[in-house]
Amino acid sequence: MLRRDWLRRDLNTLDITVLARNDAQSTYYLLIGFIALYAGEYLFLVALYAIALMVAIALSYGEMGSHFPETGGSYLYVKYSFGPLVGYVSAWLIALDQLIMVSYGTLDSAIYLKAALSMYSVDLRVPPSIIAALLSTALFIITLLGVRESARVALAIATLDLLIVFPLILFFNVLAGLNLEPPSFEWEGKEPVSLLLALALASRGFTGIDSIGQLAGEARSPLVQVPRATFALIIAMSVVSLSLTVILMNRVPYEVVSANPELALLIIAENTPYVGGVAMVLVAVNIILIMLSAALTGYISFSRLMYMLSEERLLPGKLAVVHSRFRTPYVALIIAYIVSLLFIAPGELGFIVEVYAIASLINYLLVSASLGFLERRGKLHGGFKSPRVSGVPVTAIAGVMLISVGITLSIIERYHALWVLGLWLLLGSLLHFYYRFFKLC
Numbered sequence: 001m002l003r004r005d006w007l008r009r010d011l012n013t014l015d016i017t018v019l020a021r022n023d024a025q026s027t028y029y030l031l032i033g034f035i036a037l038y039a040g041e042y043l044f045l046v047a048l049y050a051i052a053l054m055v056a057i058a059l060s061y062g063e064m065g066s067h068f069p070e071t072g073g074s075y076l077y078v079k080y081s082f083g084p085l086v087g088y089v090s091a092w093l094i095a096l097d098q099l100i101m102v103s104y105g106t107l108d109s110a111i112y113l114k115a116a117l118s119m120y121s122v123d124l125r126v127p128p129s130i131i132a133a134l135l136s137t138a139l140f141i142i143t144l145l146g147v148r149e150s151a152r153v154a155l156a157i158a159t160l161d162l163l164i165v166f167p168l169i170l171f172f173n174v175l176a177g178l179n180l181e182p183p184s185f186e187w188e189g190k191e192p193v194s195l196l197l198a199l200a201l202a203s204r205g206f207t208g209i210d211s212i213g214q215l216a217g218e219a220r221s222p223l224v225q226v227p228r229a230t231f232a233l234i235i236a237m238s239v240v241s242l243s244l245t246v247i248l249m250n251r252v253p254y255e256v257v258s259a260n261p262e263l264a265l266l267i268i269a270e271n272t273p274y275v276g277g278v279a280m281v282l283v284a285v286n287i288i289l290i291m292l293s294a295a296l297t298g299y300i301s302f303s304r305l306m307y308m309l310s311e312e313r314l315l316p317g318k319l320a321v322v323h324s325r326f327r328t329p330y331v332a333l334i335i336a337y338i339v340s341l342l343f344i345a346p347g348e349l350g351f352i353v354e355v356y357a358i359a360s361l362i363n364y365l366l367v368s369a370s371l372g373f374l375e376r377r378g379k380l381h382g383g384f385k386s387p388r389v390s391g392v393p394v395t396a397i398a399g400v401m402l403i404s405v406g407i408t409l410s411i412i413e414r415y416h417a418l419w420v421l422g423l424w425l426l427l428g429s430l431l432h433f434y435y436r437f438f439k440l441c
Contacts, residue, residue, distance in 0.1 A: 017229040017236070020215060024054070024208040024233070026294035027357065028241055029287065030108055031205050033264030034353055036248060036257050039198035040190040044183040047245040050202035051238050053402045054209060059395040060368045061213040062230025063386060066223055067374075073213035074367050075308065081370035088314045090366045091305055092428040093359040096421070097207060098302040099336055103343035104352045105295030106132040106139070108262065109288045111349065115263055116284035129347030135292065136344060140337040143299040145326055168282065170243050172274050178250045185249035193258075200413040203406025204357030206237065208294070210364065214301065244268065262349055299336050306332035316435050354417040359424070361407045368399030 028050070039046045064077045074094060079087030110131035114124050124131075179185055192198060212230060248257065248264065251271040257264055269283035307329050310320035323330040343352060372392045386395040411418070 013225040013228045013232070017232045020209065020212040020229065020233050024206040024211070025237055025240065026105065026290050027207045028205045028237075029265055029290065030104060030262075030349075031201050031353065032241075032244060032248070033257055033261030033267075034350075035198050035201045035205065036254070036264060037261045038193045038201065039195060040192035040254065041184040041187045042192055042195060042198070043187065043249055044185065044245055046195075046198050046202045047242060049199060050205040051241060053203060053406060054206040054237060055234050056368070056395060056398040056402050057206070057209050057364050058212065058230055058234050059386060060364070060371050060393075060399045061210055062227055063393065063395055064367060064371055065213045065215075065226040065230075068213075074210055074363055075305075075312075077213070077370045077374075078366045081373045082366070084312070084314065086366070088309065088312075088432060089425070089428070090363050091309055092425070092432075093421075094210060094363045095302055095305050096359045096424045097357055098298045098305065099339045100343060100352060100356045101208070101298030102136060102139070102295045102302075102336060102340040103132070104349065104356060105291040105293075105298065106135040106340070107344055107347070107349055107352065109135055109291040109295070111262055112266065112284055112287045112291070115266055116281070116288070119280060119284070127347055129344050132344045132347075133341055136295065136337065136340045139292065139296050139299055140333060140340075143296065143303065144323070144328055144330055144333055168275070169247070169269060169272050169279055172272050172279070173247045173251065178246060180246070182246075185246065187249050187254050190254040194413070196409055197413045200406070200409035201353070203361060203403075203409055205241075207357035207360045208297075209233075210360065210367075211297070211301065213367075214304065247272075295340075298340075299333060302336045303329045303332040306335070314432060314435075316431070351417075354414050355420045358407070358410045358414065358418070359421055361403055361410060365400065365403045365407060368396050368403060372396035372400070 035046060035050075036043050061074075065073075068076045068080075073091075075087045075091035077087075078090040107128060110128035113131060114128060117124050184190075212226065212233060215229075244265075247268055252264075252267050256267055260267065265283055265287055266280060269279040272279045306315065306319040309315045310317050319332050319335075320329060321331050322328060375388070375393050375396070376391050386393045388394070389397060
């Protein structure tokens with residue numbers, strides 16, 4: 001069996017910040033229109049809740065990442081607290097969302113691509129699902145040829161988004177003046193369709209924040225870089241997310257957003273003073289790149305996770321086999337490619353939104369609980385510690401409380417989509433126990 005350690009410590013603080021922000025912010029880009037649709041005049045307050053949850057999760061992962069500067073992320077954290085079996089379940093759950101990330105990234109890119117071409121009177125008469133399948137195929141080939149090279153592409157795209165496009169939109173909207181009278185702004189009287197559903201979607205608005213823990217194993221100086229990246233990440237995502245929410249509620253009529261929630265960012269660009277047309281082109285290109293980058297990250301993260309679980313002897317070793325020529329874990333990548341096509345096939349972005357990130361919330365709950373459990377036992381030493389209450393980190397307490405609310409809301413509002421999560425857990429259980437049985441026999 002051919003293997004190799006293709007993960008090296010060469011990321012700096014900016015790399016970690018930008019890559020982790022790309023994963024987390026791309027989810028909010030996708031969901032902001034849907035959250036706005038269901039939240040109505042309470043969108044700003046819902047956004048504040050989402051940011052509070054994001055901060056709690058980011059601090060938990062940042063603290064754990066500085067204590068466990070190794071490749072493995074949440075699996076390591078939960079394993080040291082509750083044992084390898086619970087750690088495996090935690091990692092298997094996050095793997096599902098990494099697969100779904102490939103599907104929603106490519107499908108959303110396809111939708112924005114058609115919308116961008118329509119601005120130039122080009123009617124691309126191809127279903128978004130076909131375009132998304134072609135995009136997923138291209139990303140699969142890229143990751144097959146080189147995982148580390150594709151990670152650098154993702155970093156370049158995320159930097160473009162962070163430093164160029166949205167600062168442009170924010171600048172011209174602030175220049176034109178905004179009605180800063182929260183919480184309703186210009187949407188006063190717009191009754192929410194379902195406030196509980198808006199909160200449930202907002203609870204999953206920053207899924208991908210866990211990548212800061214995964215990237216800790218590749219940082220040059222994790223004890224210093226991970227805490228710094230965590231706080232930079234929190235500031236960047238809070239500013240951009242709140243700014244976009246304020247601009248949306250000031251510049252765009254609620255009825256326009258509710259008609260096309262999947263194109264919310266393009267609608268914001270269209271209504272940006274002075275540069276509406278230019279901003280639309282930039283945002284369309286930017287969102288396509290960001291969503292493709294998120295899908296690319298899904299491929300990379302899933303293959304990294306399967307490699308790690310097979311190295312831990314929790315899954316068949318074939319998942320860690322590296323291609324003899326390209327030196328990439330091609331079996332895991334093939335699995336990710338096939339599953340992405342299954343999610344893309346219906347062509348329904350709404351279905352992906354329904355099932356995405358519930359598994360991640362459960363994973364985040366386990367990580368926050370692990371942080372409190374390990375710290376209470378006095379077994380954590382690292383570069384970052386939050387204040388303690390009776391020996392338990394306040395980040396762990398806040399994380400457990402807020403994430404529990406998010407999981408409860410998601411179950412109440414999206415219980416009919418839980419069959420996907422149940423099927424995934426069943427598959428993971430069968431794979432694990434089948435492998436363990438035959439390995440011991």
